[in-house]
Amino acid sequence: MACAGLVGCASVAVTDDAITQRTAFALGVDRKDLTISNRVDDGTTSRYQVKTRAGRQYNCFVGGSISVLGRTVSEAICTEVGRDGATRPAVAPANCNALLKSAGKC
Numbered sequence: 001m002a003c004a005g006l007v008g009c010a011s012v013a014v015t016d017d018a019i020t021q022r023t024a025f026a027l028g029v030d031r032k033d034l035t036i037s038n039r040v041d042d043g044t045t046s047r048y049q050v051k052t053r054a055g056r057q058y059n060c061f062v063g064g065s066i067s068v069l070g071r072t073v074s075e076a077i078c079t080e081v082g083r084d085g086a087t088r089p090a091v092a093p094a095n096c097n098a099l100l101k102s103a104g105k106c
Contacts, residue, residue, distance in 0.1 A: 011041035013064035013071050022076040023050055023060055050078065057081045 016036070024031040033053040040047045044065050050058040060078035064071070 010046040010064040026076040
C-alpha cells in the first residue's frame with residue numbers, strides 16, 4: 001500500500017527513537033532497559049515486540065503520520081505477554097482506576 005499526499009505512512013513518520021521514548025514512558029522503565037524487535041509497519045500503525053531488562057515481554061503499537069503540521073506519533077499501547085501464552089495488561093493493579101478497569105486494562 002502506498003502512502004501519498006498529506007498523510008504519511010508509519011514507516012516514515014514513526015522513528016525508532018519515537019518508539020523507544022513512548023514505550024519507555026508507557027511501561028515506566030528507562031529507555032536503555034528496552035529491546036525493541038519485530039517491527040511491522042501497516043499503514044499508519046507500527047506494531048512491535050518489547051523485552052525489558054527484567055525479562056518481561058510486551059506486544060505494543062503506536063500510530064503515526066506526517067501532515068502539513070509535521071510528524072505525529074501516538075502514545076504506545078502495550079500488553080504484557082504471559083508465561084502461559086496469555087496476555088495481561090501492562091497496568092499494575094495499584095495504578096488501576098475505574099476507567100482502566102472498564103477498558104479491561106487491569
